[in-house]
Amino acid sequence: MSHHILLVEDEPSLILTLEDRLRAEGHEVTTAEDGETGFQLASDQRFDLLILDLNLPRKNGLDVCRDLRQRGVGTPILMLTARAEVVDKVVGLKLGADDYLTKPFETMELMARVEALLRRSPALQGAKANTYQFGDVRVDFEGAEVTKGGVTVDLSALELRLLQYFIEHRGKVIGRDELLDEVWGYDATPVTRTVDVHVAAVRQKLEDVPGKPRHLLTVHGRGYKFVSGHER
Numbered sequence: 669m670s671h672h673i674l675l676v677e678d679e680p681s682l683i684l685t686l687e688d689r690l691r692a693e694g695h696e697v698t699t700a701e702d703g704e705t706g707f708q709l710a711s712d713q714r715f716d717l718l719i720l721d722l723n724l725p726r727k728n729g730l731d732v733c734r735d736l737r738q739r740g741v742g743t744p745i746l747m748l749t750a751r752a753e754v755v756d757k758v759v760g761l762k763l764g765a766d767d768y769l770t771k772p773f774e775t776m777e778l779m780a781r782v783e784a785l786l787r788r789s790p791a792l793q794g795a796k797a798n799t800y801q802f803g804d805v806r807v808d809f810e811g812a813e814v815t816k817g818g819v820t821v822d823l824s825a826l827e828l829r830l831l832q833y834f835i836e837h838r839g840k841v842i843g844r845d846e847l848l849d850e851v852w853g854y855d856a857t858p859v860t861r862t863v864d865v866h867v868a869a870v871r872q873k874l875e876d877v878p879g880k881p882r883h884l885l886t887v888h889g890r891g892y893k894f895v896s897g898h899e900r
């Protein structure tokens with residue numbers, strides 16, 4: 669089964685080795701060479717696994733890990749540490765990493781860890797991704813509660829499902845037909861205009877300036893796209 673893996677690593681030779689090896693196993697690999705870029709990618713897109721180096725330019729691996737978990741991003745994280753950073757790996761696990769590997773390591777050992785985490789991936793994500801945060805909005809999926817700036821926002825069950833679908837598919841363009849199929853689900857022939865009305869309602873409740881959305885974006889002629897928005 670093919671998975672999408674985000675590799676956050678700044679060592680060129682290691683990037684080449686790992687990309688080759690992971691692709692040879694049939695995985696799709698996206699690479700970020702600094703912590704800030706890695707953090708943004710992991711916030712805005714859905715990955716099955718993050719391989720995260722600890723010592724990175726712009727934002728270190730520990731900060732990336734902590735900030736992702738604070739945002740409610742539940743993607744499993746395999747942290748790579750240098751031998752001198754033993755203390756940090758303990759901190760890394762406390763901050764929400766799922767496993768770590770000390771450099772230098774055998775590629776075979778890394779692949780074994782990767783496969784183990786990918787097998788557990790859906791369970792891990794389910795356990796951690798109960799909340800998600802963007803801007804000053806916090807969504808608690810389990811408690812079905814949404815707050816903006818700490819104040820509870822009333823979303824209908826449908827609006828919450830719509831928001832959840834956007835968050836789960838963040839960074840991707842989603843057509844109105846797909847939303848009707850996946851969020852409305854039944855074939856009561858709702859028209860695509862229905863989608864626009866509900867998207868507008870969610871914007872009205874959650875965007876600072878509903879007419880100029882920063883998160884729930886219109887992609888002309890194609891549909892909508894959700895972004896967490898902190899990259900601006």
Ligand code: CA
Pocket residue numbers: 677678679721722723724
């Ligand atoms: Ca490094």
